[in-house]
Amino acid sequence: MELVVDRICHRFGGLTVLEDISFTVAEGEILAVIGPSGCGKSTLLSILGGILEPESGKVYTNGAPPAASLNPLTYIFQDFSLLPWRTVEANVMLPLEHHALSASDKRARVDDVLARTGLSDFKTAFPKQLSGGMRQRVGIARALAVNPAILLMDEPLSALDAQTRELLMEDFLDLWLRERMGAVYVTHNLSEALYLADRVCVLSRRPGRIREMVSIDIPQPQRKEPWAQTRLAELQDAMWKLIKGEAQEAEREMSHG
């Protein structure tokens, strides 16, 4: 299944946040969206998953999702968005409950994704008992439980400390290499984007427009190799030059509420 984004524009009040955004996420492709804060990255992601209605433009899917997919476009949130009154397994069960599956089928799905995310020992824990990294693993498990075709990830690692971020990034990569899901990965972290993405979409600051689409032609498993690191460092440098001025501007700006 492809995701086709066609000429999205969006405004909040009088403020244009997104202007003329068009791109396609190919089947199994990881597209990173980066840009300075306030460039409408998260707004764009909300529009992609149908949580926010754009002022103009449309988002389409092209092709059928996998037969077992219960929710083709599935979010992983920056703040994890777990229900604090539900245990780990009940949180993962939540998106399955309203589907017409047998109880044993649901159970099996939950157990499977908990095993895949290393959470089997934490089934009966409440979110408050878990570290940030483990909470986001629950978020990932919940997303995997519905067999998504494309993951929509809104800065999934920015609420975590640097070490946890490294660990989870490797987990994400393993997951993708195994499942070959598509993903739109919104981040403001260049190295995350360069480590994970097949393509990087660089947005400009308000109004968010596509400044550059950068393809990264190094297969993800080889990106830790020394020769790849040199190439990635060059790319990172080039991208930083693209957004540096705007990031500076964004940093100096006072909040408009």
Add this chain to the structure above:
Amino acid sequence: MADIHALPQSTLGLPDRPKLAAIPFRGGGFTVRSHKGAGIIGFVVILGLWEISVRAGWISPVLLPAASDVLLALWNLAASGELWRHLQASLARFAMGWSLGTAAGVLVGFCIGVWSLARGIGLPLVSALFPVPKIALLPLFILWLGIGEASKVATLALGCFFTTVIATFSAIDAVPRNLIRMGQSFNMPPHAVLTKVVLPGALPGILACFRITTSICLIILVSAEMIGAEYGIGSLIILTGNLMQTDQLLAGVVVLSILGLCIGYTLTRLERWLLRWR
């Protein structure tokens, strides 16, 4: 790095540095420490002073009977069965009035919380009626519903209704929107979002308001019983007061205090069980 533990004493050179000054500790105080038993001691001291000043004749026993006399009066009331008649009447009114008011309040508050039209209609009404002391409506309810139980129950119910409405919709407003969006992003049907996200999310706020409404109800209960009831702790107090039986009057006050404590304890247990995820 390897020698960090083997640092020789002499490198510190404490004795041969005359300008060395120790940093004074200045971080003490301002912490809450537990003093177990202090509460009991305070209680005993106050009761003892009370008892002594009455027994010594410093205070007239008609105005303030000795603590032991109050206990004795309580014992006699309990033994004669009169206390239970009063307590039963009060508890029945309280349970009926509070449950009715709370049930209606949660329902209306929920509607206001999730439905803009209900909010548009309901909010101004609630704001206008909330400040009215509900006991002021008892005479009207007596005209409508008679002097019996119905008018008292209605006053109690109204007394906790508005507070519950306000607490419920405020609690719903405070449910994080991102959790609701999360539910929608998984295609959860609206009723599932309401029952699995909104309601449990609002529960802490609703339970917190139970503490307020139960104490409001207790105040209204006693006032209503003082205005007109054959039985009830409030009527016991007003009756014995009229007869200057202050020992029985204070026994009634003690019962009210115990009643309030029991309600508070029950609510604490309820919260601990329902909100064990916090």
